[in-house]
Amino acid sequence: MKMNKLVLFIVLMLLSAVISGCNKSSPIGSVVQENGADGVVGAVKEINVKAFQFGYDPDVIKVKKGERVRINIDNSDVLHGIRVPDLGLRGDYSLEFTADKQGEFAWYCTNMCGQGHMGMKGKLIVE
Ligand SMILES: [Cu+2]
Numbered sequence: 001m002k003m004n005k006l007v008l009f010i011v012l013m014l015l016s017a018v019i020s021g022c023n024k025s026s027p028i029g030s031v032v033q034e035n036g037a038d039g040v041v042g043a044v045k046e047i048n049v050k051a052f053q054f055g056y057d058p059d060v061i062k063v064k065k066g067e068r069v070r071i072n073i074d075n076s077d078v079l080h081g082i083r084v085p086d087l088g089l090r091g092d093y094s095l096e097f098t099a100d101k102q103g104e105f106a107w108y109c110t111n112m113c114g115q116g117h118m119g120m121k122g123k124l125i126v127e
Contacts, residue, residue, distance in 0.1 A: 054116025081110030
């Protein structure tokens, strides 16, 4: 009986550790509270994207309309960057914007990075 309670206690401790660990951050994004570059105060959804020859990980990003978004670009080999022509956005290391237009927007690599450069693309979904 005593042993059973000990086992139950350990299981509960492990479960709560796993649950709190999951809540801290999701693998593709986290929300931080801060002042935006343009003076907007509010939550910024941060998304980390790894850029490599020749692709992105993740290569599809979903945000909600109205959200303030910052995409951090990790250029893991050479300089890539992201440009979203339909939204007039471009950046080598990061992009910050308010997702005020609903739809699906293709993004491309900003810098000539090698033979596969033209095939480097991703998709931003604003829903
Ligand atoms: Cu490129």
